[in-house]
Amino acid sequence: MRDQLDDAVAAPGAVSTSSDPRGAHRPSSVRPSGKRYPSRTWRQALRRDWRLYSLAILPLLFFAVFRYLPMIGNVIAFRKFEPGGSVLGEEWVGLRYVRLFLSDPTFWHVFTNTLILGTLTLLFCFPMPIMLALLINEVRHQRLKRFVQSVSYLPHFLSMVVVAGLIVELVSVDGPVNQILRGAGGDPIAFIQQPEWFRTIYVSSEMWQTVGWGTILYLAALTTIDDQLYEAARIDGAGRWRQTWHVTLPGIRPTAVTLLILNIGAFMAVGFEKILLLYNPLTYPTADVISTYLYRMGVVSNNFSYAAAIGLLEALIGLTLVLSANLISRRAVGTSLW
Amino acid sequence: MVTVDRGRGHRVFQWVNGVILTGVVIVTLYPFVNIVARSLSDENAIRSGQVNLIPRGFTFTTYEYVVSDPTFWTNYRNTVVYTVVATLIAMFLTTCYAYVLSKKDLKGRTFLIGIAVFTMFFSGGLIPNYVLITSLGMKDAIWAIVLPNAVNVFNLLIMKTFFEGLPAELEEAAAIDGMSTYGILLRIVLPLSKAVIATMLLFYAVAFWNSWFAAFLYMSQTDLFPVTIFLRNLIAGATGASSVGADAMDLTVAANIKSVTMVLTILPILGIYPFVQRYFITGVMLGAVKG
Known part of the structure; x- marks a missing residue:
């Protein structure tokens, strides 16, 4: 009662x-x-x-089954796993698989490739949206500005398969790139089959895909900068370059730092889907990365425990990277994700 | 004197800027124009490297050929079905959870948010997921595509931020009138949230329309493939991913067939893009507001 x-x-x-x-x-x-x-x-x-x-019950069930259960499923990195047997493996084998892949030269090879591709992606794809946003922001003609924005966002909405298809056609022996080469008197190059071209193809197509969409947040941050700051800078005699340096860039710094932390967090997982679509055994020397290697080891060759051990290491490195980037950024510039 | 100089400098800058941005637009659009030109060209003209921006040996026969391929249609229809089912389930789960998370003095809220956000930075990884889906018997079933990606945490946070911004007074008034939480969500909150719902529908629909990897992993029968896998298999011949060492020319699927398939896969997205892109942008802006 x-x-x-x-x-x-x-x-x-x-x-x-x-x-x-x-x-x-x-x-x-x-x-x-x-x-x-x-x-x-x-x-x-x-x-x-x-x-x-x-x-919240159904969403929590989703997170439990499809997000947290696989996290626990990583124990097969330390347990013997039989296909068709228990999801959590059969018996403990300790660090056997970890030792195994640490002494596997291919692992170190794909590890190096991952670092190189990740670094190149970060170097080229992180600053570009900032520059493009600054340029778009200077356009005074509103309809023109919107047109440039609409066009540059477009690649973001394509399926990775379509992107891969466009790349393959573009650099194919009969494609536009080779037409230019031939026009200049050179011999056509089968770019997609050659390891020395893979990184160039990967990074430039990554830029094509991400630059435009990446400007959105910067453009939003740019509109929030107080006009009085520019006014004050002008009165102090600052030209446009100095205004950009002392007013604009500090204004978008929190956005840039946040996105940098997120990019660093995604560092280890570099373009798995795109690489899987674009690479082939001929380009493995430069194209094969941790995620594609563990895909082949696990899903294709059924070495699930071995692949899970590599995947766990990759995920842990990714988590460590994002946590330390966040910590450093909070100490150094006072911006952090949480 | 100084002002004149700055004025000229500014004009030069505007001019240079215009050139750079025109370059960006051209570079962005070029692959699309090229692929459309290829799709309308004769196969021999493509092979001999004549097709660039304008179709050579103009023909519609490739379109007719692809469109009359029953496999293509089965796969295309699969994509539509997968997209619709997946989007509906995703919307339901995301809306429910976002609404719960938007209640700032709900006990345990921080924990509930943490559960979701943690998965953005740490995931089980490919292998445990593969083992799980396989052992759940979801291979060759639509659920392997739909369920594992049913909640996108970015979308969840966007919706949560939006719900938090709704005026609380309306919900309070409804509660005082005796309306239950479900009623409030359905009859007060959702009608006020049409903008964010449209955004979320688009985000999910585009993501599922474009998705291929889940199907690639879990689907083994041709009549279950989405159109993205149909396209992937055409491309795989060209990159030599499936069989290496053989003569590349033999493996290559007719270039114009690939182009036509690509155009038909992009078409729905290109069709709605001009009308809906403002929703996408609103969505990203909402997501940028720290929750």
Whole structure:
């Protein structure tokens, strides 16, 4: 009886306060039950908000099964795994697979390739959107500006398969690149078969795909810079270059730092899908990276434990990179993801 | 004197800027124009490297050929079905969870957000996922494409940010009138969220339309492939990924067939792009606001 009464009194208050994004800033007179919130127990919370929690059940099930179960599934890196057997493997084998891949020359080869491609991608694809955004921002003609933006965003919406198809056609023996070569009197080159061209193809197509879309956040940040700052800089005698250096760039720094941290976090996973679509055994010397190697070892050759051990290392390096980048950035420039 | 100089410098800059941006536009559009020109060209003209921006040996026969290929249509229809089913499930899960996360004084909220955000920076990885999906018996089933990617955390955070920005008074009033949480979500919150729902629909639909890797991993029958795999298999011949060492010419699928398939795969996206791109941009902006 008392419980029911409690329930009846609490319910409307619970719904109204829980739907109030400003929460604690509201005077408690507006929501009589508000004071109890900080010390609320789980029992009370569940009784008030069970409908809200019920909405979370299916999404939580999704995260549990398709995100956290695979994380636990990584134990097969330390356990013998039989295809068709238990998802979590059969018996402990300790660090056997880790030792195995650490002494595998191919692993170190793809590790080096990953570092090289990741570094090149970061070097070329991170600064480009900043520069393009600065240029677009200078366009005074609004319709022209919007046209340039619309066109440059377009590659972002293509399937990786289509992107790979466009690349293959572009650099094919009968494609435009070779037409230019032939026009200049050179012999056609089968670019897609040659390891020395893979990095160039990869990085330039990556730029083509990402530069335009990457400008969106910078353009948004640019519009938030206070015009008075430019005014003040002009009065102090700063020309356009100095205004860019002292006003514009500091204005977009938080955006740039945030995106840099995210890029560093994605460093190890460099373009798995694109490489998988574009590489072939002839270009393995430069194109094969950790993710493609572990794909072949695991899914193609059924060495699941071995591949899982490599994958776990890759994921841990990625996590370490993003955490340290975040920490360094918080200490150095005061910007961080969380 | 100084102002005149700056004015001229500025004019020069504007001119140079115009040239650079025109270059960017041309470079971005060039591969598209090239592929359309190829798709409308005669195979021999392509082989001899004559096709650049303008179709040579203009013909529609390749389109007719691809469109009359029953496999192409089966795969195209599969893509449509996968996209629709996956988008609906993704929307349902994302909306529910985003709404829960947007309630700032819900007990356990930080934990619920953490569960989602952590997966952005650490994932189980390819192999455990593959083992899991396989052992769940989801191979050769639509669920292998739909379920593992049903919630995108970026999209989740965008929706959460949007819900947080809605005026709380309306929901409070509805609650006082005795409406339940479900009723509030359905009849108050969702009608106010048409903009973000449109954005999310587009984000998910485009992602599922473009996706290929899940199907590549888990689908083994041709009549289950989405059109992206149809296209991949055409390209795989050209990169020599499937069989190496043999004469590249023999492996290459007719170049104009590849081009036609590419054009037909991009077409729906190009068709809606001019009308919906502002939604995409709104979405990214919302996502940029730290939650």
